[in-house]
Amino acid sequence: MIKVTDLAYGRLSAPDLDQMEEFLTAFGMVRADRTDKALFMRGMDPDHTIHVTELGDPSFIGLAFHARSEEDLEILSKAEGASPIHELDEPGGMKRVTLTDPNGLQIEVVHGMKQLDTLDVRKITYNNGFERFNRTGKLQRVPMRPSHVKRSAHAVIKTPHVAESNAWYQKHLGLVTTDTVYQGEKENLLAIFNHVDAEEEFVDHHVFLCVAGETPGFNHLSFEVFDFDDVQAGHDHLKSQNKYKHVWGIGRHYLGSQIFDYWRDPWGRIHEHWTDSDMINNSHEASVVPAEEGLSNQWGPEFPWEFLDDPEKHAL
Numbered sequence: 001m002i003k004v005t006d007l008a009y010g011r012l013s014a015p016d017l018d019q020m021e022e023f024l025t026a027f028g029m030v031r032a033d034r035t036d037k038a039l040f041m042r043g044m045d046p047d048h049t050i051h052v053t054e055l056g057d058p059s060f061i062g063l064a065f066h067a068r069s070e071e072d073l074e075i076l077s078k079a080e081g082a083s084p085i086h087e088l089d090e091p092g093g094m095k096r097v098t099l100t101d102p103n104g105l106q107i108e109v110v111h112g113m114k115q116l117d118t119l120d121v122r123k124i125t126y127n128n129g130f131e132r133f134n135r136t137g138k139l140q141r142v143p144m145r146p147s148h149v150k151r152s153a154h155a156v157i158k159t160p161h162v163a164e165s166n167a168w169y170q171k172h173l174g175l176v177t178t179d180t181v182y183q184g185e186k187e188n189l190l191a192i193f194n195h196v197d198a199e200e201e202f203v204d205h206h207v208f209l210c211v212a213g214e215t216p217g218f219n220h221l222s223f224e225v226f227d228f229d230d231v232q233a234g235h236d237h238l239k240s241q242n243k244y245k246h247v248w249g250i251g252r253h254y255l256g257s258q259i260f261d262y263w264r265d266p267w268g269r270i271h272e273h274w275t276d277s278d279m280i281n282n283s284h285e286a287s288v289v290p291a292e293e294g295l296s297n298q299w300g301p302e303f304p305w306e307f308l309d310d311p312e313k314h315a316l
């Protein structure tokens with residue numbers, strides 16, 4: 001079977017695209033396109049689409065991953081339940097194969113996404129660690145504005161069947177287990193972290209997770225931002241809007257080590273900023289750890305269990 005190369009975007013729906021665009025702009029994305037039916041947002045990196053919102057009742061439609069090649073789409077289209085390859089009738093210029101995961105979520109695998117010019121990122125250098133003279137003669141001034149979201153990085157779904165669901169993703173998308181978290185007894189799986197399989201090439205510690213939950217569906221979408229100042233400045237900017245709910249952060253994760261911050265969109269869906277992930281390759285040895293360790297931080301506030309609630313509980 002194929003090996004996807006990265007997460008492309010999450011696909012949500014919302015009854016008010018203006019409100020969604022306002023949130024995502026404050027979160028640090030930029031509009032790539034908008035039709036009367038959907039909103040397409042980009043980051044600083046060249047990918048045309050890192051977030052899709054369709055007009056409709058608030059729900060989570062599914063996730064899209066990048067295929068390495070069109071041949072891989074061809075291979076995937078032969079899988080049980082897969083659609084034929086088709087041109088996506090949306091901005092972004094992609095070809096696509098769709099599947100349905102065991103929880104009923106739509107999983108898209110896309111290829112040929114339009115590449116746009118990189119947007120300017122701030123040129124910041126730090127004088128710290130062993131690099132005390134990176135920035136000489138210039139003062140550090142961090143503008144107060146939204147974060148600079150670079151790219152779509154990982155997605156997390158909830159499911160009552162963690163092992164079975166995760167196996168489906170590994171089989172169809174070629175993902176590999178990074179770490180497994182259990183609660184109490186070892187067979188009581190709480191979460192499985194997966195990375196893309198790029199063999200000896202280094203990739204993000206995780207691109208996709210299944211976490212245990214009674215209702216199958218959305219847990220969070222995650223986006224890489226520029227650096228630590230960008231996480232904090234983005235936090236302050238969202239807070240200054242006085243209408244969005246903060247969930248968790250700022251802290252540094254244990255598994256993956258990212259410096260993170262989590263916010264809810266107006267319909268309660270969690271969106272994450274992070275910077276400074278662990279990068280791993282096929283020499284990584286998967287660990288199996290208890291929840292106290294797997295969900296802990298290296299620093300920052302403790303894991304809030306409301307993180308695992310259904311989003312509608314936290315809508316504005």
Ligand SMILES: [Fe+2]
Nearest residue numbers: 154220222272
């Ligand atoms: Fe995350």
